[in-house]
Amino acid sequence: MYDIKWIRENAEIFDRGRARRGLEPISTQLLAFDDARRAAIGELQRAQERRNAASKEIGAAMKAGDSAKAEALKAEVATIKENWPALEEAERYAIAELDNALAAIPNTPLDEVPDGADENDNVEVARWGEPRAFDFTPKEHFEIGEALGLMDFETAAKISGARFVVNKGGLARLERALAQFMLDLHTNEHGYMEVSPPLLVRDDAMFGTAQLPKFRDDQFAAIRQLSNLELPQYASKARALLELESQENKDVSFEEIAYRELMKRSFETALWLIPTAEVPLTNLVRESILDEAQLPMRMTAGTYCFRAEAGAAGKDTRGMIRQHQFYKVELVSITTPEDSLEEHERMTGCAEKVLQLLELPYRKVVLCTGDMGFASQKTYDLEVWLPGQGKYREISSCSVCGDFQARRMNARYRPSESKGKNKGIGFVHTLNGSGVAVGRAMVAVLENYQQADGSVDVPRVLRPYMGGLTRIPS
Structure with missing residues (x-):
């Protein structure tokens, strides 16, 4: 969320950032809203000042025996009181009009982010691993899972509707093993603190990470x-x-x-079902002032996530790529402004390590301005190779958001004394990333480790989590 003062002082830069996202300039309209807000606040303050002054003048007039003046002042105060609700409503409306407009504005891309209209303009920056050469035609994950009798979409649809799945036996264990492996890696080797957060959150939490108000239709609510x-x-x-x-x-x-x-x-x-653990993890620092010594704060959580997929009609209707409910290991970092870009590279590297240990080929792309998320300043996507589809598909997004979310949450920090007395309390920077999406990781394992007889080899790094099992079915 933006500071209107910054927009007033940097209107041209602000509009140029919007143009890079393919959006119209709106600084003039926002400043008009701010002028109206200031005017409404000023009018209410002047009315209050006049009411206070007139009340004192009434006492002075009565003490001086000037009843006519006292009555006139009383009438003036009565008129102010009568108009007071309208003045308060005008102030509330002007403030809400500006706040609502600011809340709907996406973050400004960093200068280094490539310009572009959509995913076709994303820029590949690295690849890891070589796709396996099959001596048979590789199947898609749902064909493998259904043939094994361990992935059931039909029964899930009877229970819950479309875009749900029931995994059984070895596949249910594989999903659990993937999540545990990721959490152990991030906590033991990457320095993240594991958190078990609520899966139901309030409006304010969803607003803080920018799921609300713009993406309301993509969310599920528990009533x-x-x-x-x-x-x-x-x-x-x-x-x-x-x-x-x-x-x-x-x-x-x-x-x-x-x-x-x-x-x-x-x-x-009503409470909202989280679309990602980014929501509760990032909101752990809402309305607080941290000491710089506490930063960077690195947290991870493995949770179920829930998304309505309102804009995904007709996309990935078969299989586990796009589900209403899925499991994901999330990474969140809270840093100082000076360290956020370095932390972004580090976080992305942590997600890459998951894929490398699973020996899954992937590519790393930086999203262009037309494809990046609402709250992001810069985003890396990791796209894993799926031989059944014959293409790379997203399995992780790692984003740096600057102070965009922190302003919505009022999350701040107090710089260390070594930074100097002139450096006051400021907003933290927030980052989030998938480390990684467990369901999609299972999809990638099934397709990359499939065998000609329909079985699936278990990646070496997962075998300790599978009780030594080397193949599904055993």
Whole structure:
């Protein structure tokens, strides 16, 4: 989220950054919103000052015996009080108008990020490993899993609908082994602290990492639906609403009004299912001031993630590539501004190490301005080779966000004394990355380690986590 003061002082730079994302310039409109906000705040302050001054003048007039002046001042104060709600509403509206506009603006790409319109303009920067040469036609992961009888999409659809899967036996164990291997690697060798965070979060947490408000349709919400046993406590309010509505609509029933009240209450208590552990991990530092000595703060978590995939109609409808529920090991770093770019390279290297130990060929690309995420300043994607599809597919995204998320969360740090007395409290920088997506890692293992007889070899690094099992099925 942007500081309007910075936009006022750097309007041309701000609009140029938007242009690189293919967006229209809006600094003039934002500054007009800010002018309206300032004017509304000023008008309310002046009214308050005048009310306070007039109240004092009333006392002085009464003490001097000037009743006419006192009455005139009382009338003035009464008028100010009468106008006060409208002034407060004008202030609230002006502040909300600016805040809502700022909340919908994506981060500005770093100068080094390549310009481009979409994924076709991303730039490959490295490759690792050679794709295996098969002496048979490699299958896609879902063909392998279904043939083994260990990957069941049909039953999952009966239980939950499309874009879910039931993994069984060796594949369920493989998924667990992958997650445990990744967490052990990141905690034991890469210095990340393991965290077990909540999977349900409030609006503020989703706003802090920029999933809200722009990406609301991509999220799942858990609603606490009230039961009929709780209806009586809302009955009186429902009846009052009914009396009001019945004046305009005679057909509205008491039951309908009561239902509306129950639904309103349900949405008031809704929580969001996390789309990634980035949300709870990054929000661990919200509304806090850290000491610089605590930075960098590196955290990892293995969690289920939930995404509505609202914009993915017709994409990857078969298999595990794009699911509503999936498991992912996430990496999050909180750093000083000076260290964030170096930390970005380090984090990406940690994700790469996972693929290297699994001996999965991959390529590393830097996303162009038209393909990078809303909160990102710069993003590396790691794309693993899938022989069944004959292409590289994303398995990890590692992004540096600068202070974009920190401003939304009010997450700050206090520089060490060695930085000098003139360097005051500032916003931290945040980074996040997949280390890596467990479901997609399993997809890659199935396709890269498949055998002609339909079995799948277990990567060497995973065998200790599989009880020594070397092949699925054993």
